[in-house]
Amino acid sequence: MLEAVLRRIEAEDAEESVWIVGPATGRMLHWLIRVAQPMAVLEIGTSVGYSALWMAAALEANKAGELWTIESHAQRYERAQSNFEESGLTHRIHSLNGHAPEIFELETGIPQQVDFVFLDATKMEHASYFEAVIPRLKPGSFLVVDNVLSHRSGPMQEFIANLHRDARLKVVEISVGDGLLIARTETV
Numbered sequence: 199m200l201e202a203v204l205r206r207i208e209a210e211d212a213e214e215s216v217w218i219v220g221p222a223t224g225r226m227l228h229w230l231i232r233v234a235q236p237m238a239v240l241e242i243g244t245s246v247g248y249s250a251l252w253m254a255a256a257l258e259a260n261k262a263g264e265l266w267t268i269e270s271h272a273q274r275y276e277r278a279q280s281n282f283e284e285s286g287l288t289h290r291i292h293s294l295n296g297h298a299p300e301i302f303e304l305e306t307g308i309p310q311q312v313d314f315v316f317l318d319a320t321k322m323e324h325a326s327y328f329e330a331v332i333p334r335l336k337p338g339s340f341l342v343v344d345n346v347l348s349h350r351s352g353p354m355q356e357f358i359a360n361l362h363r364d365a366r367l368k369v370v371e372i373s374v375g376d377g378l379l380i381a382r383t384e385t386v
């Protein structure tokens with residue numbers, strides 16, 4: 199059932215892009231979550247739920263953990279809801295319609311402490327998402343950022359450089375999909 203939903207979203211995205219990460223990054227996120235075994239995953243930028251489904255499937259395989267995913271666009275949020283229902287993984291997913299980071303101030307049930315964060319929303323706003331999530335990350339948690347190769351200019355370039363300089367993080371970048379930055383929190 200999950201595979202069918204993923205293939206349909208890929209086909210829909212080929213017709214009209216909703217900026218999904220694609221299968222290579224989806225598999226990488228799945229693999230990271232299988233290895234890291236996080237209990238609370240936070241995604242900023244659900245779109246129609248493609249990357250969320252890869253991550254929720256990994257949590258299901260781990261037999262533990264939940265995902266909170268945030269989307270500001272009402273129509274894509276609705277499409278994600280329907281994709282989550284069709285996948286049979288809704289027990290792992292909390293889907294929120296709102297704008298990050300402001301949504302963190304609301305009573306949405308997002309845990310105070312999370313141990314895996316995936317940033318995939320407006321590239322210009324990454325620094326503000328980071329400031330909002332870093333106090334929520336325990337030592338040994340993961341922060342993953344998409345598009346570090348495809349959008350490596352302007353504010354995104356500065357954001358990436360700041361992460362590399364941040365003493366609280368150990369950062370690697372890998373050329374999977376549009377480029378992934380993977381950081382592990384060391385001292386926060």
Ligand SMILES: C[S@@+](CC[C@H](N)C(=O)[O-])C[C@H]1O[C@@H](n2cnc3c(N)ncnc32)[C@H](O)[C@@H]1O
Pocket residue numbers: 216217218219220242243244245246247248249250268269270271274296297298299318319320323
């Ligand atoms: C690149 S797409 C996400 C793709 C998704 N992660 C996937 O691979 O399936 C980015 C999404 O982030 C949403 N977005 C942009 N800024 C946002 C914000 N500040 N808070 C929540 N969602 C946001 C956009 O509406 C868009 O649907």
